[in-house]
Amino acid sequence: MDRSDPLLxxxxxxxxxxxxxxxxxxxxxxxxLFALICAVFLISIVVSSLPAWRHSGLSIIYGTTWSQGTxxxxxxxxxxxxxxxxxxxxxxxxxxxxxxALAIVHLLPVKARIFASSLVELLAAVPSVVYGLWGLLVLAxxxxxTVQPALADLSGHHxxxxxxxxxxxxxxxxxxxxxMILPMIVALSRDAIAIxxxxxxxxxxxxxxxxxxxxxxxxxxxxxxxxxxxxxxxxARALGETVAVALVIGLNPLxxxxxxxxASTLASTIALQFQDATPLQVSALGALAVILMAxxxxxxxxxxxxxxxxxxxxxxx
Amino acid sequence: MxxxxxxxxxxxxxxxxxxxxxxxxxxxLQRRMLASRAVVGLCGLALVIALVPLFAILYSxxxxxxxxxxIDFFTKTPQFPSLVDPNAVGGIAxxxxxxxxxxxxxxxxxxxxxxxxGLFxxxxxxxxAAALRxxxxxxxxxxxxxxxxxxxxxxxxxxxxxxIRLPGIGFSGLAxxxxxxxxxxxxxxKASENALRSVPFTIREGALALGARDGVVARRVIIPTALPGxxxxxxxxxxxxxxxxxxxxxxxxxxxxxxxxxxxxMASMPLYIFLSATSPYTSLREETWGIALALxxxxxxxxxxxxxxxxxxxxxRR
Numbered sequence: 001m002d003r004s005d006p007l008l009x010x011x012x013x014x015x016x017x018x019x020x021x022x023x024x025x026x027x028x029x030x031x032x033l034f035a036l037i038c039a040v041f042l043i044s045i046v047v048s049s050l051p052a053w054r055h056s057g058l059s060i061i062y063g064t065t066w067s068q069g070t071x072x073x074x075x076x077x078x079x080x081x082x083x084x085x086x087x088x089x090x091x092x093x094x095x096x097x098x099x100x101a102l103a104i105v106h107l108l109p110v111k112a113r114i115f116a117s118s119l120v121e122l123l124a125a126v127p128s129v130v131y132g133l134w135g136l137l138v139l140a141x142x143x144x145x146t147v148q149p150a151l152a153d154l155s156g157h158h159x160x161x162x163x164x165x166x167x168x169x170x171x172x173x174x175x176x177x178x179x180m181i182l183p184m185i186v187a188l189s190r191d192a193i194a195i196x197x198x199x200x201x202x203x204x205x206x207x208x209x210x211x212x213x214x215x216x217x218x219x220x221x222x223x224x225x226x227x228x229x230x231x232x233x234x235x236a237r238a239l240g241e242t243v244a245v246a247l248v249i250g251l252n253p254l255x256x257x258x259x260x261x262x263a264s265t266l267a268s269t270i271a272l273q274f275q276d277a278t279p280l281q282v283s284a285l286g287a288l289a290v291i292l293m294a295x296x297x298x299x300x301x302x303x304x305x306x307x308x309x310x311x312x313x314x315x316x317x
Numbered sequence: 318m319x320x321x322x323x324x325x326x327x328x329x330x331x332x333x334x335x336x337x338x339x340x341x342x343x344x345x346l347q348r349r350m351l352a353s354r355a356v357v358g359l360c361g362l363a364l365v366i367a368l369v370p371l372f373a374i375l376y377s378x379x380x381x382x383x384x385x386x387x388i389d390f391f392t393k394t395p396q397f398p399s400l401v402d403p404n405a406v407g408g409i410a411x412x413x414x415x416x417x418x419x420x421x422x423x424x425x426x427x428x429x430x431x432x433x434x435g436l437f438x439x440x441x442x443x444x445x446a447a448a449l450r451x452x453x454x455x456x457x458x459x460x461x462x463x464x465x466x467x468x469x470x471x472x473x474x475x476x477x478x479x480x481i482r483l484p485g486i487g488f489s490g491l492a493x494x495x496x497x498x499x500x501x502x503x504x505x506x507k508a509s510e511n512a513l514r515s516v517p518f519t520i521r522e523g524a525l526a527l528g529a530r531d532g533v534v535a536r537r538v539i540i541p542t543a544l545p546g547x548x549x550x551x552x553x554x555x556x557x558x559x560x561x562x563x564x565x566x567x568x569x570x571x572x573x574x575x576x577x578x579x580x581x582x583m584a585s586m587p588l589y590i591f592l593s594a595t596s597p598y599t600s601l602r603e604e605t606w607g608i609a610l611a612l613x614x615x616x617x618x619x620x621x622x623x624x625x626x627x628x629x630x631x632x633x634r635r
Contacts, residue, residue, distance in 0.1 A: 026532075038452050102360045126613055182371075213349065242460065242462040
């Protein structure tokens, strides 16, 4: 018997891989090109921000004055605005999105389910600039004339709803983001909920659990990974949304002092101040981009951690 | 609940206890049912709340957008309203053509890289492939404005502030295509890897057993089998790319004339919406609805197309 036969020595696969050098050369070459583009991309963003870090140091992160005219770059109010708009959006979008996803999968009759699903999916594809346009031209006047005075009456014209009513601002940006990420949360968590086997749902019902008990104890835990993933994606999108927010935030680089006040976010500041920026100011906007990238990375990391923890818990049970 | 006492059979000694248990059970059942109904109601309410703004957007789009649609609207270039004719806003031909050229070029650049990298991820189990998959995942989640900064630094000014002095090409459609293309690549990679992986292993092994090399298997067997999935992947990426504003915000120049040459400044539909939404002219602001409706229709057509192909693929598989 020939001992060097690749089939016997278990090297058959390695042999066949090497034999098609051209094929694997193309695969490695093109994927390498993609990796190279990504590397240049990350490096260029970081390097473009270096002059600003040299100019202001870490006070870019904790400084409280952002003024392009005087070259003072303190992005804390902008970071606060970013986190605040995202938080407003999530506070509304998570319960309403999850509730809708549960309703679509487990409450609606089949035909209505298909209709609602496709509507939500199509809306998830609507470009964000259209949400911004709607926020600016429809929602902002309505907020200014109806919603904000009503809310202010409720709170007796004190915090968090003091005048003036400008329409645009923190609350409006949060609401536009909410409407924008809602279809995404509904569509993704619906997928996660729908793949929980129907038998588990019916089995739990048949031993006497009520619908809510089944949803809480069987469906939601089983779909947790997918739901956390959906929320993570939506959060990252809300943090980084540029044009929709830029249209409705009112771009004001001061600390938002109420829900009505105009504010600014990292991405919208980059978008709106890029045009007439000096090289140093462009670099400061690059520093904002680095901060934004770090925020997105933190959100992704938290999401992954949550998923992993729930997975280990499930493994222990 | 009463148990009929039949003659000769002694009364159930546990009767009292059973009734007590039943009463308690009835009570908790009522409580549980009430909680359940409340939550189910809340879920329904959430769905209604969710659908209201979504319907409101569609309604505004159609109601305010459709009246701008005319032959002129799609064939003329924009025009600033004057005192003589405050309603003259011209058309969006420049934006339509700009979008077509920019996104077309972006697709030309992104499709081969995306699909070949997807094929690599589906075929290889090396560490490099795992790292690349992770990179693609991260790239899809990054804010798209970052790509705009990248395209600006690299193509528009050519890194010249760093002393590298690449030949910057200035504000141009090409720079926009580059940014949009990079945005599309990770989306295509992810979706096409899934499509290519779903090709049954038996087919692959059959081809290998006939003596086909990896390249032949990929070109003649795997890619043709996964073609509908690949088309879906590309269309999905395209439907996202067409509506992206942030990456092209400061790189394409937003010109007001019809330009087919991507080396020059161009316009694009989402950018046009962004710019005229904040215009001081009322008529220009209102006209934005017409463009927004056109953009949404284009996106939905591409999106529906990809879904139809995917659905057909699923039917055939069955």
